[in-house]
Amino acid sequence: MTDKVLTRIAVNGVVYERWIEPRQHLVDYLRDELGFKGTRAGCEHGVCGACAVRINGETVRGCLTLAVQADGAAVETIEGISDSGAISDLQHAFLQHNALQCGFCTAGMLLSADDLLKAEPGANREQIRAHMSGNYCRCSGYHAIVDAIETTRDSRRLAARSGEST
Amino acid sequence: MKAPQFDYVRVTSVADAAAQLRQHGDDARLLAGGQTLLATLNMRLSQPKVLLDITGIKELHGISVQHGYLRLGAMVRHVEIERSATVAKYVPLLTQAAPHLAHAAIRNRGTIGGSLALADPSAEWPACTLAADGELVLSDGSKERRVMAGDFFIDLYQTDLRPGELVTAVEFPLPGPQRRFAFAELARRHGDYAIVGIAIAADVVGGVLDEMRIVFLGVGNTPMRALGAETALNGTRGELAQVGEAVGSLEEDIAPSNDLYTSAETKSHLAGVLLQRAVKLLLNQGEPS
């Protein structure tokens, strides 16, 4: 048996102190230990993107991160990010365009899309497709997802401009 | 697929890491970005007894220019390279290649040290490091040594790293104002490991190529330098005939093998196509001011 490691991880703003088995990846820790079921495992080898979480503001593959590596860090899951309202425009656009069907990939899509629009507020369709290519969706065929991100891009740019003019 | 059990140790210095490596030998793995290692462990393809987490070692971090070199600490993440104005200014080859490395979430964790130490012949950084005359800085905790990229990559997943050593940094000599770089790869899907890729560097003065470095990824057990192609193109304007000669010489310098989807013959063919396109890319860049 290996030794568990004492860790303190802030998840969605609440600090949890737990003894964690080193081999447990962050997704399993969040789901099984803390009950944050919104983060999902689709492949456990870092390809499908369904496991997206944020560590210190950066989106990572939760399945390729050991929970113990997040010691001292601030982790945000879809639940926390959603509740904060930070992606409400994206969520609304996804609903209006039906950019989700079964929903299993959606958390990862939203986090990735949000990252893209923050880094490239003027991303065009091709750039959107390139950035989102790290998230697998089997239901949508991606077209509606790109549409939803474009809609959000436009509304955020509009908001930024009207913000500037006041 | 749940990883097998292992112990986890946070090492706080290079000396500590090296000592642990010597102590555990093959039973230990260094954990940097973990983007390859953790996938391997989840699939139980590897069963190390201990993981040594080196992410906290301060001296492994940072991008800096010092003593005529661009220095990237081993723990520098792909995303940092992608976004670095310093890298873009001095060794833009790395900036050109960065968007091809997997996807943003992977780039947020994966490190250049990890990539170079793994030495996957289909990865971007080993080929780019070779094409930009990079030097690996290795340490055993007490002594540091430098190895040229060409001497570092020895065979499939085999480098010149000795037991008890780790990569602490990679350094690139600052190129002159006439130096240009180009990168291209062919992958079925954006972000996949490339089928074949090319990293080239050249001095371009008055439209004439010189001091070329032509390095391929995906056509051998290590990044493969096409010396014959370099010879064919050095001192020329990279016109059709010379490029054709360069392409013809490739079979001497590359050794692709069949994989699940692509035959060795196709890879050779694609290498030739990429060479033509990369030379054009290089020459089409404006003369640096």
Added chain:
Amino acid sequence: MNDLVELHVSADAAASLRHVGQSIARPTAKRLTEGRGVYMDDIELPRMAHAVYLRSPHAHARIVSIETAAALSMPGVIAIVDGAQMAQVCAPFVGTLLHMVGMRSPPQHAIAINRACWQGEAILAVVAESRAMAEDAVEAVTVVWEQLAVVANMETALAPETPVIHPEFDSNLCFHRELDTGGVDAAFAAADTVVEETYFFGRHTGVTVEPRSVLADFNPAERRLTVHHSTQAPHMMADLYSRQFGLPEADVRVICRDVGGSFGIKVHAYPDDFATVGLSILLKRPVKFVADRLESFVTDIHAREHRIKARLALARDGRILAFDIDDLTGIGPYSMFPRTSVVEGNQVVNLTGGPYKHTEYRAKLDVVFQNKVPTCQYRGVGHPIACAVTEGIIDLAASRMDIDPLELRRRNVMEDDSYPRKGAAGILLERLSHQQCLDKLEAMMDYSALRSEQAELRKKGIYRGIGFSVLIELTNPSAAFYGIGGARISAQEGATVRLDATGMVHCAVGVGEQGQGNETIFAQIAADEVGLPLASVRIVTGDTAATPYGGGTWASRGAGIGGEAVLLASRELRANILALAAVHLKRDAGELMVADGKVWDRATQGPLIDFAELARIACFRPDLLPRDFQPELVVTRHYSQRDFPFVFTNGTQASYVEVDTETGFVKLLRHWAVEDCGRVINPMLVNEQIRGAVVQGIGGAMFEECLYDENGLLRNGSMADYLVPMSSEMPDIEVAHVETFTRTSELGAKGAGEAGTAGAPAAVMNAINDALAPFVARVTSQPFTPEKILRALDKIHV
């Protein structure tokens, strides 16, 4: 677009507000954007244990011995169960259907006994406190194998020198079928043009993002079984669990909540499902099994491994005279239970040539066993293959005869006013709209402009291609599909609609939701047919204890059959509400009307009473009603489609591609689909179904293949090596609709879930070959990899 303006000014105005036909956003999708979906793995039960299956690493091997002592003593291990022990609680099963005459398959066990027949077949179950602990224990089990001869090449599966997998059979043949209209040879003899081509289709699989998941909870005190299951057919599973384990079906409940993708993968009954239930029964506690991704690749059903030799005979004017095909398909070592592994090939026979007027057709089908993962129905089921063969050889003929491919199709499709009619395969067609769809497609894509662009770019050495496909697609199945074959798979559907004590309507339906939007369209139908706002409707699906008996989601039946049941039940409820109002208001029912959650006076157009008040009276004040009147505010109605074996839809697609002739890479520039699925209940949801289905078809055409070696071992069973379509390489997909309502139901809706997949590979293949036309090069083997394209172009000679 999505927020309907609610008018309250008059009864007629209120009644004119129809939800059906509107692109309404799914109310139940909001929680999925917030991380609040509940998928099977999210469910935890007290004392829940985790099952891991030890799977054969060999394609065919006898189990000599299994040593489990070391594993049993490992931390957290609860039990280890082998095939013989499992067989004491779980009956074997056989995947055959009576109407597939002559098909055979041997009995199969939930956990293999004595012999494993495919790499991935489970031979042992290890149950532990956590998945990780169970996996640790699996590593400590020692199995001694005796490897047996492997059948991994369908082309030689029937050769006399090839070993027969099942000693009780005389060969590896599972099913053989022939269809012959009798005049094919004469038609070919009389033809002006005969073209021949052989098409290959790579075996591939569904790759749902949520893997297969089941949580079995057996309560020994009451001998009641509850199974939480990510599935498309909860009632079918309840029936199967009851019979496999000898439990009354009344004591079996299957609960299905959110499903993370299914596409047919989750409509089948897997040995793992039965084994997990058996473990719960044996261990008397809940047992959870979630397939991980690596085991998904070697256990989820595979599909579409075919080689088809095709010939086409045409007259000088381009009229098709006859099709002749020879289809060989390689399945697994067992026909999948209960839907069988022969349906796909059977549909290739039924559907090849489908849209066209010819009367002569011959088809031969051989379905052969192999030591590979078992195959079964996966989105499209035979349609993508039949369509690719049909449309591919028609394009070959077009190029050979120098007739425009769109024109050649126009000359041969069944005319829109010629129905009902039968196709050459004997398929009865109610009413299709090929001509209308082709016209719409041509306009939508601006075909002539694309041809001009293609010509211009060819001069510059840029090779673009345009490819078409025309398809027919079976939907709204009758009992012809499974019932007549002896399978207890329901062709009917039921819906229960009730008005609750506050005036809201609840609708429980046997068809479930996997993301396509069934719950939304049922709500739209109920809102219209009962007569109340959409926001006042609640839908219940997925729980066999709470929904009427139904068939679930498959063969694109959700909208057409489930929707019709909802419509019929809703209309009855409306009538009952009206009757209650008439009695209570002491008015004639004919003077009243229902709309917007109220009952109105037809003449004055003013509202009289709302549903909440009517419900209050019915529930709490029956004393106010006449002694002889009992309000009935719950209605159940069923519907089965009994006019045709299937209600066919039709559509047409086009693909525009650019082939890099130096690298063999194909860029998918654009894709168009015109779809006639009858009445469109929610255009946005149908569009998205089409788009997702098209991309799934593109996956098979361009990227996906389960690559096996000669030892029957899967070489690319991970997400890194098995290539699914990702966003960068996919085109924008434009969708348009034609609506030819079916007269088999009040609703008039047909299915739309699979047509995209049916037509996409054909369109893409034809586009690639059109791009390659100047080089006299063709590709006919899916997936179309750069390797294959370069070989066709003679750039490499391997």
